Amino acid sequence: MDSNYIESYNDLQVHQLMLLDSARNQAYRQAVFDNKDFIQGKIVLDIGCGTGILSVFCAQAGAAKVYGVEASGINEIAKNIVKENKFENIIEIINSRIEDVTLPSKVDIIISEWMGFYLFHEGMLKSILEARDKFLKPEGVMFPESATLFAAPISVPSYFEKWSDIDGVSMNTFGEKIRIEASKKPVISAIEPDCILSDPEIVTWIDLKEITQEELKLMEAEHLVVCNKSGKYQGICLWFSCTFPSQDTEPIILSTGPEDPKTHWKQTIIVLPTEIEVEKGAPIAYKLSLKASEDSFRKYNLEVTMLDSNEIQHPEYCSCYMTKCIVIRAMLDKYEKDNSARA
Template sequence: MEAMETSDYFESYEDLDVHKLMLQDGPRNRAYKDAILSNKNEFKDKVVLDVGAGTGILSVYCAQAGAKTVYAVEASNISRIAEQIVRENKYEDVIKVLNKKVEDVILPEKVDIIVSEWMGFYLLHEAMLDSVIIARDKFLKPDGLMFPESATLYSVPCSVPSMYEYWQDVDGVSMQHLGMKIRENASKKPLTEIVTPEALLCDPEVVIWLDLREVTLDDIKSIEMRHVAVANKQGQYQGICLWFTCTFPSVVTEPFTLSTEPEEPSTHWKQTVIVLPTSIQVEGGSPIAYDITLTRSEENNRRYAIEVTMLDPDEVEHPEYCPCHLTKCILVRAMLEKYEKDEMPNMPDK
């Protein structure tokens, strides 16, 4: 069963529409291109490993940056097209396409840099990060670089009007019963759609931050985080929105970032939404408490099960400086402000 799932995964990347979608994602391409070509001194005459090379675009960027050798590892048959792309760009003396899983690859040398576009929906979907970690531990020199070098997954309560308000009036017909059934189905599988900044009800919270130079396979087996968010406006609490950012190393400028947050230009990842079974009216200053858990599926280790548990904000511990309107938090803020004021030295009169 597991072998079949792995085979299906790689076969899915032989679908040209998948690569068309990724290659038409301008923010994705530009983030990698800028990060690589702005670090030419790091790539010049270096050995690079591209994990999950696909059609080879990242390998070509590395060659353009002056890499001596690029090992473009791609397990699916799209590697045949990658070979043509390499020849088309006249880098066949630099880029070596290897049609294997990276776990099965044997290289004649250690590499200076690992490049990979491994991120799936809500960052971890498809679990390609496993292959990057294995490649890092097997091939990367101790002082080697990772592109990207870190990744962060965020969550934030949001409105989901496409799953609620839309069904109240479909061209003059109320279809709320159908909307309820659609939400029931959506609760079993997260949605992938564009979320507008206006739909966000709170400031985002970090679910997990990954240092790609140190993260282990055990670190990403199961992730659990409790959030106590505070609504910064009135709205309908109808779901949890997830997005991620990735950071690339840079020795000459600020680190380059690829972001899929709603305020940034849209990418093919869009955002991920976990739809709640009911819509809850919240006011500005209202606390929203929930647990979010991502657990690797036992049936398919390339997928994660996502669970959101709604909590009673009165019954969970709040952050020390929680700005919500609950009495206990107002009292704590007042005490902290008084303490800070009393601790400050008296200024002499002028």
């Protein structure tokens, strides 16, 4: 399984897709150059360096030594790109799995573009954490330093609504089969912002310096959200953001949400087998589970469980249209006004 994963990165089109992802490249480049004073004279480890673009960024920023580790055959292209940019004396490309690498010393910085669809797909993070524990100095820095996974209910009309008239022929029976197939595994697609039915909720947040392998085995979140528009609730949308350290400015954030510049990650959709009509102000409750596969550490099983919003505790200032929440909001507003009047 690991060999198949490594061999998949021999495909030049995979790297073409990443290299043409301007949002991805610019976030990493800005993060590196905003930390130029810190990087100068330091030792950097670039894990899964691919064609070597991140290694070159670090060399351009003044790193004393960069180890670019790449297990696939693309490492030969990376070596030529290092020569093309005249950094042979700084960047060393190592053709190996990171788990098998030996370095002469600890490193100051680990940089890697390890993120997969819905952040955790591909399971490369396990390798990053092993390298962190083995190679990173105690005061060392991770690029990125943290990551957040978001979720929100969505409408996905392309799976539910376009089959009633295909050039004058009703194909709803076929559309039903397509929808059922789509509900069995996540779908990767670019979602328009107006398809999102509520504000997003955080599924999980990870600190790359602190997260453990054990904590990655199972991640669960129970959400109650309030629709900010009427529509058809047809799925759950997942996306992520990564935060990079910055010495001089606000942290740099690479976000893959529907409202952000398009990236090759797009968004991940969990299509529901049926649709539910919802009104503005309606509460939606669900539980999302990400469980590491027992068959392959590079895969996760995603599961959405629909919950009864009547049985879930609502937040104190819940804005949904349920009577109990309207009453509680009115009482809290009155309490605040009375306190303000006394003050």
